[in-house]
Amino acid sequence: MITAQALTKRYGDRVAVDGIDFTVRPGIVTGFLGPNGAGKSTTLRMVVGLDRPTSGSVLVNGRRYAAAPAPLREVGALLEARALHPGRSARDHLRWLAASNGIPTMRVGEVLEQVGLDGVAGQRVGRFSLGMGQRLGIAAALLGDPPVVVLDEPVNGLDPEGIRWVRHLARDLAAEGRTVLVSSHLMSEMALTADHLIVIGRGRILADCSMRDFIDEHAPAYVRVRSPRAGEVTAVLADLGLDFEPDPDDPAAVRVLDADAATIGDELHDARLPVHELRPVESSLEEAFMTLTADAVEYAADAPRPRGRTLVGVPA
Template sequence: MIEVQGLSKSYGQTLAVDDLSFGVRPGVVTGFLGPNGAGKTTSMRMILGLDRPTAGRALIGGRPYVELADPLRQVGALLDAHAVHGGRTARGHLRWLAHSNGLPDSRVDAVLDQVGLAEVARKRIKGFSLGMRQRLGVAGALLGDPPVLLLDEPVNGLDPEGIRWIRTLLRGLAAEGRAVLVSSHLMTEMALTADHLVVIGRGRLLADASTAEFIDRHGRTRVRVRAVDPDKLSALLRGPGSDLTAEPAEGGAWEVTGAEPERIAALAAANGVVLYEIAVQRDSLEEAFMRMTADSVEYRAVAA
């Protein structure tokens, strides 16, 4: 469990994180979303005790990071996959990390297996692709078998297979009961990976909701309909007496907002309009996010 309470960080005149409070629960993947410069990395660094907050605090399992007796057993983090010594081998790097944290060598082999690097364990890191470096970073985060994981943009620069691997891994780690916080600005990926979302803009909390709730609240739902006789359908949807909001869409279809499909189907049947397509269309996470942030002064200021 991570608890962020009134966390703020200023760099000179820049307020990078502004009175941020949220929790990261065990058993779910929490996506940490926000545009570039929103304050995600700064927040994660403060949770990990790498930056000192100007105000507020962040607790991991009820304690600030600096007070954790065995930090690697409490929390695993992937911040910057390039921050490793290229001259070391993958195994050497993990053994060094294990030894300096009082962890047994057996964990090194276990995590190398878990991230699929066992075959290249004795190769030097400088020859690793970005995807291999990300896997090594994840291996380091998993070394202490921690109940809490923080990953900053873990899918950046990965190919589709690598992205899928991270997604499956994170969902599996949450299913084991761990608290997983993962930042990203890739909406489609977050929609597939995160059960819960913490959205920030200009350092401030904009939303803290389940992914489904977030899309429900900020996205639109439309019903797409097509009829054998398009003129009859058009007259029904837009003619006098209709209280529906309908817009023409491609392929001769209409998109109706503000009415359930049952009502539209019943109305069509009652008026002898034969439908051959009726489908509910929900906004994607990306569309919901764009709609929400379009209304947010914070975001507009960031985007400008």
């Protein structure tokens, strides 16, 4: 269980985290989402005491992280995979971590095997690929067999097999009754992994609900109807009193929000209108996320430059 209350972090004038409250419960995987610069990493760093909150508090199992006598046995965290010395071997890295928290040395071998690094345990980690470093970071998080596991961008640099592995790991850890908090930019991956979502933008909580509710609320499912006689189709839909909107991607299509494909198909058949496409569309987490965070993006890409002016090769 992780509990944040009015948690705030300021860097000078900039408010990175703005008085947020949330609870991460055991037994499920909670996804932590937000655009770049939203305050995710800062929040996670405060969870494990790396950054001091400007005000407010965040408690792990009812107490401050730093108050735990052996914190690695309470919270296993992967924050930045590269938080290690490149000249040290994977085994030695885990050995000192174990020693610092009174964790039996045999755990080192166990977690190395669990993450699939037992074959390269003696190699210096500076030579590790991004994915291997990530696995080592996960091994470090699991070392103390903690009831709370925090994984920040755990699938960065992992191959498809590794991504699958992390997904199953997170779900297994939750199934064992642990509290699992995972952040990721990969929406499709998050949709498969998380049961519950906490979405943060510009330092504030934008949503804190189940995955299903989040998608339904921010990007509801619809039926896409495409016809060469779109004008007449919309007239029929309007007559039926259905809620629909034009499809932004295709002028010949509309999105019907409150009827199923069968009903719409039957009605259009009765009206003797040709239908080229009639398709129920389940919204993705990505769409829901984009809708919600559209105005909360801190570092949006620049709009494309207007064409027509030569920007290169201008004669002096």
